[in-house]
Amino acid sequence: MKVHYECLSCFITQSQKISELATEDLEKRKEAMIVAAKAVQKYYHRNAVPAIGGSLLFLELYRLLENDDPFKEYKRISNKLAKKVVEELRKELKIGLKDALKLAIAGNVIDFAVGYNPEKIEEDIEHRLNEELYIDESEELFKSLENAKTLLYLVDNCGEIYFDRLFLEKIEEAYPALKIYIAAKEAPIINDATVEDLKEADFGKVGKIVSSGSRIVGNPL
Structure with a gap:
């Protein structure tokens, strides 16, 4: 994704959220926001890639605030609630x-990094399950899986990984010869799922868990 004018406000909003989650120290929060404001000049430019620039800024703040996983509690809550919804x-x-x-697609609404309310998970998922896909290329996907030998599945956020796991279970049932690899972040970055999150959610039962080798939002190639 190319840089957009709205990326600037997102950088600052996310930086504020990180500082508030990472520490109760108001002076530390103020220092973090000053660092973020100065860093914008470095990471916000015409040729910038928002996911990369944002991640580098966030990691700077993690080090400054001495908190390597500010979203840890939010991730725990989203995983707990999503797991409960899937079980039901x-x-x-x-x-x-x-x-x-459809559930895996619907799971994408669970994103604390953009201000999502975890208490809405069940309501949102049930609503979207009853909707038709606006763009439906599922038959093309399933046909491709019939002929494939391996599948690399890249997970995104905590919470939604439990819907991903359900989808992967169904893929494994439908295509038993398919070798499945599931990739997650090497270490925490905002609310993205890590390798440890996948292990805790028993993804090893449906495929081989691997690291994306990155601690950057998205999957830079």
């Missing part, structure tokens, strides 16, 4: 491959 869906519904795909 398993009991209430017969979930097929297409349903699991």
Whole structure:
């Protein structure tokens, strides 16, 4: 994604959120925001990649604030609530491959980094499960999986990983010969899932857990 004028306000808003989550010390928070304001000149320019610039800024703040995982509690809450929703869906519904795909897509609403309220998980997921996909290329995906030998699945945020796991279970059932690899961040960055998060969610039962080798938002190539 190319840099956009709104990226500037996002850099600052995220920096404020990180400082508030990382410490109760008001002077430290103020210092962090001064660092963020100065760093904008370095990371916000015409050719910048927002995910990379933002990540480098956030990691600077982590070091300054001496907190390597400010979103830790939010991630724990989102994982707990999402896991509960998935368990209830398993009991209430017969979930097929297409349903699991829709749930994995719906899981993308669970993103604390953009101000999501974790208490809305169940309501949002059930609402989206009953909607049709606006762009539906599921048949093309399933046909590709029939002919594939391996699948590399890149996870995103905590919380939604439990819907990803359900989808991967259904993929494993439908394509038992498929070798599945699931990649997550090497270390914490905002609310992205890490390798440790995947281990805790038992992703090892549906595939091989691997590190993306990165601590940058997204997956820079």
